[in-house]
Amino acid sequence: MTSPENTTTSLDRLREVAVEAARAANAHNTQPWELRPGTDRIEVGWRAEDALGPSDPAHRDLRLSLGTYVESLLIAAAEQGIAVDFELDLDTETRRVGRLRPAVWPYDTGFRTSDIAGRRVWRGAWKPQQVDTKAIGAAQETARAAGFRVAAISAVAARPLLVRAYHWFFGDPGIAEELMAWTRLSPRHPKYHSDGLNDVMLVLNRVERFLMGLLFSPAVYRALRPLGLPRLLTPLSSSATAGDGVVLVILGKGEDTAQEVAAGRLVTRLWLDLFRQGIYVHPQSHVIDCPRTVGDLAALCGAEDSERPLVFFRVGIPAVDPSLRPRHPRRDLPQQ
Ligand SMILES: Cc1cc2nc3c(=O)[nH]c(=O)nc-3n(C[C@H](O)[C@H](O)[C@H](O)COP(=O)(O)O)c2cc1C
Numbered sequence: 001m002t003s004p005e006n007t008t009t010s011l012d013r014l015r016e017v018a019v020e021a022a023r024a025a026n027a028h029n030t031q032p033w034e035l036r037p038g039t040d041r042i043e044v045g046w047r048a049e050d051a052l053g054p055s056d057p058a059h060r061d062l063r064l065s066l067g068t069y070v071e072s073l074l075i076a077a078a079e080q081g082i083a084v085d086f087e088l089d090l091d092t093e094t095r096r097v098g099r100l101r102p103a104v105w106p107y108d109t110g111f112r113t114s115d116i117a118g119r120r121v122w123r124g125a126w127k128p129q130q131v132d133t134k135a136i137g138a139a140q141e142t143a144r145a146a147g148f149r150v151a152a153i154s155a156v157a158a159r160p161l162l163v164r165a166y167h168w169f170f171g172d173p174g175i176a177e178e179l180m181a182w183t184r185l186s187p188r189h190p191k192y193h194s195d196g197l198n199d200v201m202l203v204l205n206r207v208e209r210f211l212m213g214l215l216f217s218p219a220v221y222r223a224l225r226p227l228g229l230p231r232l233l234t235p236l237s238s239s240a241t242a243g244d245g246v247v248l249v250i251l252g253k254g255e256d257t258a259q260e261v262a263a264g265r266l267v268t269r270l271w272l273d274l275f276r277q278g279i280y281v282h283p284q285s286h287v288i289d290c291p292r293t294v295g296d297l298a299a300l301c302g303a304e305d306s307e308r309p310l311v312f313f314r315v316g317i318p319a320v321d322p323s324l325r326p327r328h329p330r331r332d333l334p335q336q
Helices: 007-021 060-079 113-118 133-145 155-171 173-182 206-215 218-227 229-241 259-276 294-300
Strands: 033-037 042-046 084-091 096-102 149-154 246-253 280-283 307-316
Touching: 007 033, 007 060, 007 084, 007 096, 007 113, 033 060, 042 060, 060 084, 060 096, 060 113, 060 259, 060 307, 084 259, 113 259, 133 149, 133 246, 133 259, 149 155, 155 173, 155 229, 155 246, 155 294, 173 218, 206 218, 206 229, 218 229, 246 259, 259 280, 259 307, 294 307
Parallel strands: none
Antiparallel strands: 033 042, 042 096, 084 096, 149 246, 246 307, 280 307
C-alpha cells in the first residue's frame, strides 16, 4: 500500500480510474452512473435517462449496477494508491447512492484493474462440466462475511421458473420496447460502439438477429403478441435455460433498498473471483422481477420470511471461448 495523500489530490485523481471502473457489469449496459465532484467528496449518482423502466420495475438492478460500479472504482483507485472510501447514502430524489471521500489508506482489496478489464457476461451455451464446489463454497463464505446469503440451486430446478419468467418478460409490451431501445443488432446502429446490448454478446446468429428485429418491431409485436408471440421468443434465450449447471442466488434480509447497493458491490467481488477461476456468470433478473416466479424462487432457495432474492446468476464454463467475441462497449467519459 502507498502512503496517505492530500485530500484534493486523491479526489482529483479518481477521474483517472473512472474509465476502468466503467467496465463494471450493469443491467442492459445502460451505464447509469454519474460522478458529481464537490470540494471534499465526489457524489456517486445516476442519470435518469439511463435508469431502466418496466424491465427494472423496483430499480433493484439500478442500485445493484451502481454497487458494481462503486466496487470497481474502489478497486481501480486502490491499484493507483488513491486513498478513498465509500459512504452509502441512498437518496432517490437527488438520484444519489452515496459519496467517495478521502481516506487514510486505499481500499483493501485483492483485485486489480486487470480483473475488472477482463470480466464479461456470458449468455451463450455452457459446457456440461460442473463448477468446482469449492468455488461455490468460497462465494457463499464471501457473501456471509458481507451480511448476505448465497443459495446454490440446480439449473434444472430453476429452468421452469426461467421459462415462465421469459414468457412474462417477452409478453410485456413495455419491457419489449425497452429491450429493443437498448439492443444494437447491427454495427450500423449509431450507438453500437457505446452502450446497450449487442448482437455478439447476446450470442445471436444471423437468423435469430433477423427474427429479433422483425418480431420486436412494433407493428409485428402488437399483431402477434395475442397469438402467443412470447412463447415463440423464449427459444431465443434457450442457452440461458438449458443444461444442468448451477445457479447462485444472493438473498438479502428485509426490505431496505440501500442493501442492494452493497449487494452490487458483493456481486463484483464474487464475479471477479469466479472469473479468476475461469468460471463465467450470466445474471438473469426477470426471474426475480416476475410476480409469477419470485415466490417460487425464494422457496427453492429455502428463504426465511425476512429473506428476499436480490440477484440470480447462472455460473459455469462457456462451451466456446468468450474472449474470441468483442465485448459490450462502454461510452467515452463526459469532458469536465
Ligand atoms: C444487476 C445486473 C443485472 C443484470 N441482468 C441481466 C439479465 O437479466 N440478463 C442478462 O443477459 N444480463 C444481465 N446482466 C448483465 C449485463 O447485461 C452486462 O453486465 C452488461 O451488458 C455489460 O456487459 P459486460 O458485463 O460483458 O461488460 C445484468 C448485470 C447486472 C449488474
